[in-house]
Amino acid sequence: MVRAVPDTHGEILAAAARQFTVTGYRGTSLQDIAREVGCSKATVLYHFANKEALLAELMAPAIDVLRSLDDQLNGLTGAAAQEVAAAGFVDLAVRFRREIAVLRGEFPELLCQPAFAHIQQISDRLRDALAGHSDRPGARIAALVLLAGISEACGEFADIPDDELRTALLTLARRAVEPVDATPPHPPTTEDKDS
Amino acid sequence: MVRAVPDTHGEILAAAARQFTVTGYRGTSLQDIAREVGCSKATVLYHFANKEALLAELMAPAIDVLRSLDDQLNGLTGAAAQEVAAAGFVDLAVRFRREIAVLRGEFPELLCQPAFAHIQQISDRLRDALAGHSDRPGARIAALVLLAGISEACGEFADIPDDELRTALLTLARRAVEPVDATPPHPPTTEDKDS
DNA sequence: TCAGGGTCTGACCGATCGGTCAGGCATGCT
DNA sequence: AGCATGCCTGACCGATCGGTCAGACCCTGA
Numbered sequence: 052m053v054r055a056v057p058d059t060h061g062e063i064l065a066a067a068a069r070q071f072t073v074t075g076y077r078g079t080s081l082q083d084i085a086r087e088v089g090c091s092k093a094t095v096l097y098h099f100a101n102k103e104a105l106l107a108e109l110m111a112p113a114i115d116v117l118r119s120l121d122d123q124l125n126g127l128t129g130a131a132a133q134e135v136a137a138a139g140f141v142d143l144a145v146r147f148r149r150e151i152a153v154l155r156g157e158f159p160e161l162l163c164q165p166a167f168a169h170i171q172q173i174s175d176r177l178r179d180a181l182a183g184h185s186d187r188p189g190a191r192i193a194a195l196v197l198l199a200g201i202s203e204a205c206g207e208f209a210d211i212p213d214d215e216l217r218t219a220l221l222t223l224a225r226r227a228v229e230p231v232d233a234t235p236p237h238p239p240t241t242e243d244k245d246s
Numbered sequence: 247m248v249r250a251v252p253d254t255h256g257e258i259l260a261a262a263a264r265q266f267t268v269t270g271y272r273g274t275s276l277q278d279i280a281r282e283v284g285c286s287k288a289t290v291l292y293h294f295a296n297k298e299a300l301l302a303e304l305m306a307p308a309i310d311v312l313r314s315l316d317d318q319l320n321g322l323t324g325a326a327a328q329e330v331a332a333a334g335f336v337d338l339a340v341r342f343r344r345e346i347a348v349l350r351g352e353f354p355e356l357l358c359q360p361a362f363a364h365i366q367q368i369s370d371r372l373r374d375a376l377a378g379h380s381d382r383p384g385a386r387i388a389a390l391v392l393l394a395g396i397s398e399a400c401g402e403f404a405d406i407p408d409d410e411l412r413t414a415l416l417t418l419a420r421r422a423v424e425p426v427d428a429t430p431p432h433p434p435t436t437e438d439k440d441s
Numbered sequence: 442t443c444a445g446g447g448t449c450t451g452a453c454c455g456a457t458c459g460g461t462c463a464g465g466c467a468t469g470c471t
Numbered sequence: 472a473g474c475a476t477g478c479c480t481g482a483c484c485g486a487t488c489g490g491t492c493a494g495a496c497c498c499t500g501a
Binding site: 074075077078157160188189192193195196197198199200201202203204207208211215216219220222223226227229 | 390394395398399418
Binding site for chain 2: 488
């Protein structure tokens with residue numbers, strides 16, 4: 052019977068997650084969160100140092116996965132990088148669609164906050180990998196549109212089960228990504244040519 | 247020599263456009279806009295009834311084009327609807343990339359404002375057309391990811407010339423959209439099969 | 442010269458924001 | 472009983488928000 056413990060901390064976190072996905076980070080006030088939980092605004096600030104800390108704790112699991120995906124990508128090039136980036140990001144987006152939806156449009160401002168300073172670089176590397184590390188505008192544009200679109204869209208499909216959304220997004224990503232080996236601007240370096 | 251006329255109205259509009267694309271609608275205060283123009287906040291509110299009116303005047307040209315695209319789409323089905331929707335929206339996104347970037351993430355809240363009440367329905371129809379009016383989840387997901395991604399991305403390519411961005415996006419859209427006739431859940435209606 | 446209208450401004454308003462603080466109220470240990 | 476600790480709160484703070492208003496300034500036309 053651990054249930055008697057109120058766990059206000061967790062309730063605040065859950066309420067914040069709900070509200071952030073609907074109204075956005077900026078659009079949600081501490082008052083709103085407190086109202087949904089049924090406590091005072093001061094209580095919210097008792098459990099979390101400030102609003103940013105609340106967001107940081109909310110995003111922590113997703114950020115961990117993003118970081119490990121960044122590690123996997125390290126050293127990969129060409130089509131291999133594209134495939135790992137696509138599959139990894141689609142999986143991340145599906146699993147953490149609520150958390151990602153929080154960032155809806157507020158990415159640039161939120162990334163200025165010290166707790167998220169490194170995410171910009173990680174997502175840049177992710178985009179680069181999805182483009183197959185090509186510098187062709189078409190590849191870069193496709194990668195950016197895909198990442199932005201998936202981030203934006205996954206929050207809107209709350210009714211679609213995880214695996215169905217995952218396969219649909221992955222199919223789309225593989226179709227949309229510009230192939231790097233099939234149309235090489237310069238001949239492949241060493242042994243990229245297989246099949 | 248019409249140049250002597252200060253045209254504060256236009257300057258405010260231009261400053262607002264710049265700031266909205268960087269900081270977003272909510273994130274930009276009338277004070278910020280006035281500061282960039284070099285006038286007082288009261289002057290901004292002398293030229294525009296309120297902040298929302300400023301946004302509305304800023305978005306008006308883009309909305310006009312969106313509405314005419316909606317008209318073009320009326321009656322079209324299947325692959326034809328997909329092609330017109332893709333080409334039309336890509337063109338709109340490229341030409342009005344700054345205006346569209348303004349909406350970055352603030353879409354849901356902004357659409358609640360009376361001046362933009364009908365846009366939601368238009369963009370829903372646009373998404374539906376891009377999905378070839380198919381109700382298959384894959385088609386709907388692809389359409390949503392494409393629209394959201396292009397909206398989000400086009401603001402980030404200020405350095406790419408219009409026509410290059412347009413061709414890249416259109417190529418991407420055609421590749422990413424789920425074909426409605428090639429993989430029919432039910433046989434094609436009349437004579438869609440050519441080539 | 443004066444009146445009137447367009448343009449602009451400083452001062453101000455109420456509301457709301459994130460955040461602080463002293464203190465109330467249980468509970469449990471000594 | 473006395474005390475400490477954890478949890479929570481109302482009251483309050485300065486800052487900033489969108490918006491209002493009376494009046495100053497300038498130009499023009501009578």
